[in-house]
Amino acid sequence: MGVPLLDLDAQYRPLRDEILAAITRVCDSQRFIMGPEVEALERELAALLGVPHAIAVSSGTDALLLALMALGIKAGDEVVTTTFSFFATAGAIVRAGARPVLVDIDPATFNIDPVQAVAAITPRTKAIMPVHLFGLAADLDPLMEAATRAGIAVVEDAAQAIGSTYKTRPLGAIGAFGCFSFFPSKNLGAFGDAGLLTATDPVLAERARLLRTHGMKPKYYHHLVGANFRMDAMQAAVLRVKAPHLAGWTDGRRANAARYRRLFHDAGLDAAITLPAEPSDRSHIFNQFVIRTPDRDALKQHLDQQGIGNEIYYPVPFHLQPCFADLGYRRGAFPHAERAAEESLAIPVYGELTAAQQEEVVAAIGQFVHGRVPASARR
Numbered sequence: 001m002g003v004p005l006l007d008l009d010a011q012y013r014p015l016r017d018e019i020l021a022a023i024t025r026v027c028d029s030q031r032f033i034m035g036p037e038v039e040a041l042e043r044e045l046a047a048l049l050g051v052p053h054a055i056a057v058s059s060g061t062d063a064l065l066l067a068l069m070a071l072g073i074k075a076g077d078e079v080v081t082t083t084f085s086f087f088a089t090a091g092a093i094v095r096a097g098a099r100p101v102l103v104d105i106d107p108a109t110f111n112i113d114p115v116q117a118v119a120a121i122t123p124r125t126k127a128i129m130p131v132h133l134f135g136l137a138a139d140l141d142p143l144m145e146a147a148t149r150a151g152i153a154v155v156e157d158a159a160q161a162i163g164s165t166y167k168t169r170p171l172g173a174i175g176a177f178g179c180f181s182f183f184p185s186k187n188l189g190a191f192g193d194a195g196l197l198t199a200t201d202p203v204l205a206e207r208a209r210l211l212r213t214h215g216m217k218p219k220y221y222h223h224l225v226g227a228n229f230r231m232d233a234m235q236a237a238v239l240r241v242k243a244p245h246l247a248g249w250t251d252g253r254r255a256n257a258a259r260y261r262r263l264f265h266d267a268g269l270d271a272a273i274t275l276p277a278e279p280s281d282r283s284h285i286f287n288q289f290v291i292r293t294p295d296r297d298a299l300k301q302h303l304d305q306q307g308i309g310n311e312i313y314y315p316v317p318f319h320l321q322p323c324f325a326d327l328g329y330r331r332g333a334f335p336h337a338e339r340a341a342e343e344s345l346a347i348p349v350y351g352e353l354t355a356a357q358q359e360e361v362v363a364a365i366g367q368f369v370h371g372r373v374p375a376s377a378r379r
């Protein structure tokens with residue numbers, strides 16, 4: 001039958017009337033940029049996420065760049081980050097003019113290795129940028145302690161981790177800034193590009209708000225050189241309809257992850273396939289459910305043939321990207337990330353996924369591993 005990696009239509013159908021009414025409201029108002037819809041969204045998301053300051057922006061990528069600009073990061077500065085993430089993390093650092101100082105991952109969580117991150121801090125380091133990859137919090141305590149000691153900021157790339165927690169604290173509310181994305185495939189997706197910057201410090205939050213609209217206050221008086229990082233009212237209106245459903249959708253993803261654990265175990269796949277870790281001191285919101293196997297490329301080919309949606313996140317770590325060749329890293333520099341790039345594969349985990357679809361996914365993987373459909377997954 002086949003199973004898609006993501007089925008946005010299944011999420012949209014039950015909300016269609018409400019979303020179209022919200023879009024109509026914006027059309028009838030003829031106020032398309034910022035304005036009351038965006039202000040209402042900021043208030044609602046600040047409350048929902050448990051963060052003091054929420055600043056709606058044009059994308060997750062722009063949230064990252066805006067955070068670095070608000071911190072005054074510039075040419076000659078260094079920002080410590082993971083080598084294993086979506087491109088925007090390192091891209092934002094370079095666009096701010098700074099140098100990304102890359103660090104390997106903890107192979108159990110795919111997240112930045114805190115020991116190596118702390119060791120990478122130099123007198124030129126201005127920030128540490130951990131990524132809560134796939135929806136699981138990075139180990140923030142050691143990073144926060146080291147950053148406080150060094151007098152530098154932690155900028156959380158929480159693009160994949162909206163609503164997730166670290167030691168019961170909401171992500172985005174721990175570092176100086178939290179950066180979220182509403183790209184349609186994220187857990188809370190807009191109908192286009194949109195993002196959110198959260199801040200813990202009121203002065204930094206105000207600076208970011210100013211930089212979001214060309215450093216302008218009042219109109220046509222410019223104190224800082226910012227950019228256009230504004231959010232559209234249309235995106236805000238859609239997000240306001242969807243945001244109250246986020247917790248329920250997250251529960252669905254978590255339940256699906258738990259069901260996968262049972263199905264993989266029952267199918268006797270524990271030895272062949274490594275499932276994502278869920279350390280007990282943090283929550284995982286499963287923006288992606290990423291499995292590992294040394295035979296990844298062959299498994300991917302098999303799943304493609306069976307019509308099972310899958311994706312490699314991410315095939316090339318930053319230190320091996322052609323555009324970062326001038327940073328001077330070599331193959332072998334970060335062995336855990338390099339192995340993850342060769343072994344990881346995301347499978348469908350979206351909230352509306354049914355038990356039957358999950359059984360089909362596991363049966364296809366079992367067929368690949370055992371050369372047959374395991375009895376427990378046979379229907």
Ligand SMILES: *Cc1c(COP(=O)(O)O)cnc(C)c1O
Pocket residue numbers: 059060061062085086088089131157159160180181182183193194195
């Ligand atoms: C999606 C994503 C971004 C960028 O968000 P956009 O809204 O697509 O610009 C940044 N970092 C990570 C880890 C992401 O997954």
